[in-house]
Amino acid sequence: METRYRPILESLVPRDPLTQFHLRRGSPDDEFPDLCRNSTWMGRILTPAMYRRQFDRCTHSGVMFDDVIRPGLEEPGDWSGPVSVGCVAGDAQSYILFCDFFDRVIEAHHEHKIKSQTPESDFNYDNLKGGDDLDRSFAVRCEVSVVRGVEDFCFPTHCSRGERRQLLTLARKALQRLEDEELPGRLVLIEELNQEQQRELNLNPPSSTQLRTGMARDWPDARAVWVSNDGSLMVWVNMDDHLRLVSTRDDTNITEAFKCICIHLQKLEGFYRELRHPFIWKQQLGWVTSSPADVGTGLRIRVHLKLQHLPKHRRLQDVLKRLRICMDRPDTDVSPESPALYRVSNVATFGVSEVDLTQLVVDGVKLLIAMEKRLEGGGDIDDLVPTQK
Secondary structure, eight states: OGGGGHHHHHHSSSSSGGGGSOOOOOOHHHHOOOOTTOOSHHHHHOOHHHHHHHTTOBOTTOOBHHHHHHHHHHOOOOTTSOOOOOOOOSSTTHHHHTHHHHHHHHHHHHTOOOOSSOOOOOOOGGGOOSTTOOOTTTEEEEEEEEEEOBTTSOOTTTOOHHHHHHHHHHHHHHHHHHHHHTOOEEEEEGGGOOHHHHHHTTOOOOOHHHHHTTTTTTTTTTOEEEEETTSSOEEEESSSSSEEEEEEETTOOHHHHHHHHHHHHHHHHHHHHHTTOOBOEETTTEEOOSOGGGTBTOEEEEEEEEESSGGGOTTHHHHHHHHTEEEEOSOOOSOTTSOEEEEEEESOOSSSOHHHHHHHHHHHHHHHHHHHHHHHTTOOOGGGOOOOO
8 A cells, every 4th residue: 555655755854754853762562552452443453563664754744653543542442332443644644654554444444445546526416316305204404514624734633823823814714705705604713602602503612532632732722613694504613623514404404405515615615725725635535634534525414313113123233334324322311212313424435426425325314214114113124124335
């Protein structure tokens, strides 16, 4: 995997920057982390030989390999739950310098081989079918979001206060253009919001993991949210990534939410390009941000469903795996006799276009609703179980 990046790696001067510093570190074998109980993709993939190869490497902005794997060491995961990536990129160069590691994590998490070129983007929302007629008896609301990284800046776990403030300045300029030309709204600094306003925006305080990994350093300095006047779009600045666009709808119209994201993302992409700081894109990976779980499209589609019978079914996990979607239960304080709210979303963001990814979730949600109806009537769902996608 490293061979295609070999000219870039060998052009780095000096070859192993960390050897110039007198860091109080042992040998790679002495420093290799204990991964015996680590269930993340990082823990499953990292070997002593791979660690030795990355040990003395450092990106131009100072990201070393131990910075990359720290999230997985802080949160080793649970063997019974979904597998997290357990790693984070400190900057865009991390994906090149540590490609020996990142490529394997990306392929394992997204279940898709990295090829010479990524699939072409497809923001033609007219190609999406059936996203506007989910059964409202079961579907409660939907959310479509996308993340982007900005060229020439480190990602949140590694960026400086100055970089973060520059990113906020760029966001102000780009979002002002969006207001003037397309969609009126307002930018609000997180530090100006009281607790009630933060709750209205579903903004939670930084988690312990975000604090330990450095993502929430200097909180809430230079963090902001832009909200459109009609409530159709929110843009988070300097939170878990440089930019996150979110469109939420209580009428569960995924088509309209996806359309909103497509139109305004492309507008912002053009504005940032004019500001000479385009979004970060790599030929083999597509759009890249801090987490390898978001490379490719950076797109997340979430639908909240009221379900009572399907979550107890013996084949549920098999069905979800075949549909390439995941389901969790954000609200656990519900009586077993009443339907609970479950959140369904895509697992992968890499290897398929934006339209195909959204279609996958739409089709999956409709099948889950059909199964819930069948079980509600006392029937069986074996004939509805799809073949492996």
